[in-house]
Amino acid sequence: MLIANGRGRLLTKKMGRNFALVSLAALALGAASQRESAQPVEAGMIADGDDWPSWGRNGLETHYSPLDQIDAGNVSDLKLAWHFDLEPGYTATVPLEAEGKVFITTQHSHLRAFDAASGKLLWEYDGGTTQRRSDPLALSWGNKGIAYWDHKVFLDTTDGYVVALDAATGKEVWKVQDFPDAAPRNANGAPRVFDGKVIVGFGGADITPARGFVTAYDAETGKRAWRFYTVPGDPKQPPIDKAEAVERATWHDWIKPDGSRRGGGGTAWNAFSYDKELNLIYLGVGNGFPYNQTLRSPGGGDNLFLASIVAVNADTGEYVWHYQVTPGEQWDSTATMDMTLATLKIDGKDRKVLMQAPKNGFFYVIDRTNGKLISAEKIAKVTWASGIDMKTGRPIENPGIRYAGKPGLFELWPGPSGAHSWPPQAYSPLTGLVYIPVMENGALIGDGQKGGSASEMGAGMGATLVPEVDLPGGHRSFLKAWNPVSQQEAWKVELPGDWPGGVLASAGNLVFQGRMDGNLVAYNAKTGQVVWHYKTESPIVGAPISYRVGGRQYVTVITGNGGNGAGITSPGNAAYRTDYRLPRRVLTFAIGGADSIAPFTMPPLEIPADPDFKPDAARAQKGAMLFGGNACLVCHGWNAVGGGAAPDLRYSPMIVDGDAFKQVVHNGALVPNGMPKFAQISDDDLDTIRFYLRTRSKQAPAEWAALQAKLAAEPGK
């Protein structure tokens, strides 16, 4: 019944997955025979300006293409050249181009290779996560990107397998396990390859004190080259290296008497940059766990290397320097955002800089030869600090901002989604500007032991966090062009929704960015004037890329999910219908392209008939807590408002069918499609969660009408 009742896609998708394992080797043989023995190397990448072989194009992480065939003058002739339809699921990812092929990954490590000029599918590879794992952590926050080096494509599956594939055939060359199966970790950022080393990290510090580390593997063999631990291990043992000695001095009692971890985190899941000249790799390190610092490190301390940028020797992984953006962080204040390397003329001198806009609301320019701060200014509303002390490089914290031990909830700007999150910024050496996707979102936070709140989230964090709250000036997003020398805004554009897409800058004086309202937009890089847009019929979160094949410049972007990171900021985007049922595609544009996509009409939102429903506020409240506590909201959205990562359950027929609900939630019927199995939830609790969803379903039509009215009152956003 489950499968027949509109569930046909499960079967079709299963077939697709099997097919994925059969690589279309025959098609790719031609390409393999054309291998060049010597390829140009640029900033540690095998690439010339034509290719886009890495997340940020090369180790400098500029998200900048030096190609200028498409420019502000002819961009009006930019048309769709080819497209490819993707299955539902997490597609907030950044593609690659190398060897004339476009490589992409979608949720749960499903790779595809296309002929970059024609869009013809060359091979597929299924990373196999859904066959190995059915837990929410392994299935959350899908793969965001992949890497390329020397005829190989590299993948880090969400459950921690690092895999090298032959770029021509999609066949496995080697595969290693980065962390054990049982570890509460999850890999979802793009791996990087810098001069023959594959760099991978992972996340997980929002739910456990997992000890963060970053590992480098030999790209040829998969042999481990080095591993760098971002937080200290067992204090009874001597420090394993210089880094751990530095870390230990800044933590207190992080290991319990029984040897288990009280505090940890520092997972570096997204940002790595490479400085070939200085032979340094920079690691962007994440938040601590528990959030509440007094539980994590009783006695305080800076807790290195949480919320830090760490420079390590590229060959050995040895610690060289660090800069901590948020000492003793307690606000999910990660420094895992892209770090852009450039040379800037500051006070008449050429300075080698690293530029980052971490979550905490400041934009930092750091001397990358020594880690010293050059400048830092606010790019959004910030309430936790008034500024950065230029003498010490440390933030000037606002009094009273540390919530531990205090009753009540405190307003916090930026909230845990950050003033900037993982959608990459871009830097154009031509304009000298950094293009940053900026969010203005406040939250409420308090000590979790001093009384909870209605929408408490994240058991074990030691903090009560309400990330989705309507504060004046909140739920807004911008594309800001920032001058890193003067630390001033050059221009800004307000965007629809509150989750801005990643950015691409190009030598054609253009900046490309996808938007929540289903448009890919090109701006004049100097002025911010909109010079081109294309209706993509679906929101865009991943960053576009640009490359040249056969003498022609292309722009490729992946559309679709999810309106947000995974589902948590969904109410801010709800008005834009970032629905799970929206189409997801690979779209490739070129001057004079002749392809098109059909307009998409969203099926009507119908709330399931539920004649027996009787309101019960207390029961609904209990269900809301279970919905949060079991991580349903991570994918299905805050307040059960779907953001696109998973179906909007307020409209699901299953919430009025207890058997079907149990089949899916408890028995794992939809694991192959990315819906985890929750075998531990009792029948009673299942019914209570379902009751909450039925309640939310009844409220949905009025909320939808209010959102549409709000949208109509904000034209031009």
Ligand code: HEC
């Ligand atoms: C890791 C992300 C994730 C988490 C966490 C998650 N889900 Fe899902 N869920 C999905 C996805 C993806 C689908 C759609 C699967 C498909 O396409 O068939 C789904 C589908 C469902 C459906 C079927 C809806 C329909 O009409 O097809 C129900 C019911 C559901 N989830 C309930 C829950 C509940 C309850 C929880 C928490 C106990 C939960 N989910 C947690 C990702 C998730």
